[in-house]
Amino acid sequence: MKQEPDDTTAAMGLSHRPFGTLSSGKTLTEYRMRNAAGIEIRFLDLGGIVTVMLAPDRQGRFANVTLDHADMAGYEENPGHFGALIGRFANRIGGAAFTLGGKTYKLEANDHGNTLHGGLVGFDRAVWEVTAAQSGHALSAVLTHVSPDGDEGFPGTLKVEVVYSLNDDNEFRIDYQAVTTAETVLNLTNHAYFNLAGNDQGSVLDHIVQIFAESYTPVDATGIPTGDIAPVDGTPLDLRQPKPIAAGIRVAHPQILMQKGYDHNWVLDKPGPHAMTLAARAYEPRSGRVLEVETTEPGLQFYTGNYLGGGSAGTAGVAYRQSDAFCFETQHFPDSPNKPQFPTTVLLPGHIFRSSTVYRFKTDRG
16 A cells, blocks of 8 residues: 655654554554655554554655554554564563573563563553654664563663664664663564565565575574574575565575574674674665665574464454565564573673664665
């Protein structure tokens, strides 16, 4: 469905409006930022959920390129974590437990005996405080949340600040920062689902994807890494050169069959820890839209909507089905607390967790 930017929003300004009411009676707010080119980001204080990303095609026609929900109930339940901030620990922790400082912490098991995306009530269900900010040529919104000690089983009181920024280079940037009162583990991401043809256009299998990684972390049948770091060479996970999603997702490779498509962590090529580098690129041939992702994170989870089963629908009135979107989730590796050979996710008191990711929108015309 074609969408146009809302002309009531200033070229560079953060506006807001009531969005709906949770079953608890809490009123939610939707925030909106727009740049000079008309690219628009809308998000909720609930979970920092990004509901709309309006981006132009090669002819200047705008469409929402991220999946949304059709109604308030969809966002309250948020199956699939559409557009949400994920914490305390993005992706999976095996056996819903980890040991830290000689103590074992039991977590909520919500995915085949494992903990997925923070547990039963993760950051995607928290109502975040939101304030506006301006930095140079970028408009920013600062989202803050305090996760109490013991939240979903994780130790330490965690104070989290996430900054959403949109600039005139058509870059949507997310900066994460956190501090803790006790030794803990932390892995933050955003779980936006993308369809660069428009969120009502069906399959993304013709999207052409490139991931700048020579290795990945193979998983078992429940999505938990085996602990190995394996080369992508000779597998359908070799996306070092641009390739249609369909070219790999139909291959009868054990990793593809187990996960019903792509749902894996790539070990990004990095010159050093925390370097901001290009992680991935996606291109949609019909519209000419291009999405580039840069991040300081060591990993990227590429997920092709394998479990979208038609049970969710968006505001365009279309039911979302398998492979109707993809995710580029920048992250530390899954199950890192139980895999000492992986980059550490431990955060100590007195230290500051920092991470940044940029989603850049372009077209094949520049």
